[in-house]
Amino acid sequence: MLLITLDGDLLEIALRSLRVTLTALVIAGLIALPLAALLAVRRFRWRRAVIAILNAMMSLPPVVVGLVVYVILSRSGPLGALGLLFTPGAMIIAQVIIIVPLIASIAHQSLRDLWSEYHDLLISMNVTQTQKMATLLWDARRALLTAMLAGFGRAIGEVGAIMIVGGNIEHATRVLTTAIALETGKGDFALALALGFVLIALAVTINFAIHALTRTEREARW
Amino acid sequence: MSAILPLRLSGAEARRRGKRLVGPVDLTLNSPGATVVIGPNGAGKTTLLRLMHGTERLAGGEISWARPLAEVRHEIAFVFQTPVVLRRSVLDNIAYPLRLRGQSRKNARAEALDWAGRVGLGGMPDRQATVLSGGERQKLALARALITRPEVLFLDEPTAALDGRSTREIETILTEASIAGTRLILSTHDMGQARRLATEVVFLLHGRVHETAAALAFFDAPGTPEAAAFLRGDIIE
Ligand SMILES: Nc1ncnc2c1ncn2[C@@H]1O[C@H](COP(=O)(O)OP(=O)(O)OP(=O)(O)O)[C@@H](O)[C@H]1O
Numbered sequence: 001m002l003l004i005t006l007d008g009d010l011l012e013i014a015l016r017s018l019r020v021t022l023t024a025l026v027i028a029g030l031i032a033l034p035l036a037a038l039l040a041v042r043r044f045r046w047r048r049a050v051i052a053i054l055n056a057m058m059s060l061p062p063v064v065v066g067l068v069v070y071v072i073l074s075r076s077g078p079l080g081a082l083g084l085l086f087t088p089g090a091m092i093i094a095q096v097i098i099i100v101p102l103i104a105s106i107a108h109q110s111l112r113d114l115w116s117e118y119h120d121l122l123i124s125m126n127v128t129q130t131q132k133m134a135t136l137l138w139d140a141r142r143a144l145l146t147a148m149l150a151g152f153g154r155a156i157g158e159v160g161a162i163m164i165v166g167g168n169i170e171h172a173t174r175v176l177t178t179a180i181a182l183e184t185g186k187g188d189f190a191l192a193l194a195l196g197f198v199l200i201a202l203a204v205t206i207n208f209a210i211h212a213l214t215r216t217e218r219e220a221r222w
Numbered sequence: 223m224s225a226i227l228p229l230r231l232s233g234a235e236a237r238r239r240g241k242r243l244v245g246p247v248d249l250t251l252n253s254p255g256a257t258v259v260i261g262p263n264g265a266g267k268t269t270l271l272r273l274m275h276g277t278e279r280l281a282g283g284e285i286s287w288a289r290p291l292a293e294v295r296h297e298i299a300f301v302f303q304t305p306v307v308l309r310r311s312v313l314d315n316i317a318y319p320l321r322l323r324g325q326s327r328k329n330a331r332a333e334a335l336d337w338a339g340r341v342g343l344g345g346m347p348d349r350q351a352t353v354l355s356g357g358e359r360q361k362l363a364l365a366r367a368l369i370t371r372p373e374v375l376f377l378d379e380p381t382a383a384l385d386g387r388s389t390r391e392i393e394t395i396l397t398e399a400s401i402a403g404t405r406l407i408l409s410t411h412d413m414g415q416a417r418r419l420a421t422e423v424v425f426l427l428h429g430r431v432h433e434t435a436a437a438l439a440f441f442d443a444p445g446t447p448e449a450a451a452f453l454r455g456d457i458i459e
């Protein structure tokens with residue numbers, strides 16, 4: 001009943017959640033996956049340091065990420081001129097910062113294992129650095145999908161950072177998680193719970209859809 | 223295109239943590255034919271092959287080809303003692319070197335299907351390569367190495383995991399490749415195979431070339447007592 005009456009607003013909020021998170025996921029993937037592959041195949045000077053930083057960043061409290069992004073994007077901040085604060089753009093930036101380390105770490109682990117398996121063969125075939133990375137990314141794609149799903153889960157459920165940088169503005173930056181926080185604060189538990197179910201349903205649907213996709217691929221191959 | 227052979231090694235050495243594994247080795251390999259490297263376990267056959275191929279770092283001496291190394295790298299291939307398969311289908315594994323060389327997926331796969339047939343994997347092009355048996359992996363590795371028609375092919379015990387029939391099949395493929403102009407350099411513990419394939423034998427002992435001779439002469443009358451003992455199957459110290 002509740003869901004039906006609130007249809008218009010609810011749909012808008014849910015779609016915004018999805019749009020912000022999927023955009024952040026695509027951008028984060030484009031950064032994290034090549035980075036993970038590079039860390040797996042190249043022995044450059046700062047490699048250990050980069051891995052340590054990534055691991056440390058994984059446990060960074062999202063609220064702090066939000067705060068830092070806020071300061072940078074605020075009117076007097078270094079990127080204040082972009083006018084991104086309190087827009088979905090700011091939320092995307094915060095989410096990207098939060099999930100890049102997560103995706104890169106998980107991806108790096110599986111790519112590193114695959115690289116130790118492939119090392120001799122690829123070296124003997126005289127492949128270029130780019131070809132190495134492309135081969136690893138392609139052959140580990142199923143594990144990478146898991147990494148991306150972890151990133152998606154983390155991003156869609158995130159509330160602290162995007163509340164700060166997005167401001168939870170109705171019809172502009174309100175998403176499922178910030179709406180839940182607001183309704184809970186106002187004491188409207190029924191609405192908050194309804195929103196919560198939508199959030200869970202969204203996350204589960206995406207997961208199932210992707211797993212179904214990979215399963216059909218696997219069956220086609222074996 | 224001019225030939226990459228002869229391959230010359232002079233005083234070539236491989237070391238690990240200061241310990242000399244192989245060398246110093248002086249050797250010249252000319253076209254055509256098949257050089258078979260034999261010797262007891264741990265003699266350094268694998269290391270020598272890797273050294274010549276360039277996957278093992280040269281710790282001393284010199285190795286030179288008739289053409290610059292950057293060009294040579296595209297004309298040689300290596301089949302490992304334990305084959306590495308990519309987590310892809312059989313066909314995509316065999317097609318991989320062609321894809322690296324910029325061929326279209328369609329052409330590469332068509333040629334790979336042809337090669338899969340030649341090595342006896344024609345019935346399973348779409349099977350995931352990781353589920354193949356040891357012998358099938360070996361055949362896959364061979365097809366993947368031959369598809370680029372290398373001038374020189376290194377093989378480290380290419381039939382160690384195979385039964386008699388598969389061994390003969392592989393030897394036939396190798397002989398054909400040799401006739402087609404691929405120079406073979408392989409190690410083996412199978413003296414029957416050495417006799418069937420070799421035009422030249424390199425007998426390794428304790429990391430050094432103990433004896434090298436034309437195959438017929440070597441198997442007829444080895445020049446050193448150690449080689450004679452090895453051929454008889456005796457244990458040599
Ligand atoms: N990475 C390494 N570190 C230290 N020692 C090594 C290393 N690789 C090989 N060796 C040693 O070098 C020697 C030669 O090894 P190699 O694998 O070349 O022998 P092989 O003739 O191929 O033996 P097999 O017939 O058992 O295959 C062996 O004593 C081996 O233990």
Ligand SMILES: [Mg+2]
Binds near residue numbers: 268378
């Ligand atoms: Mg060996």
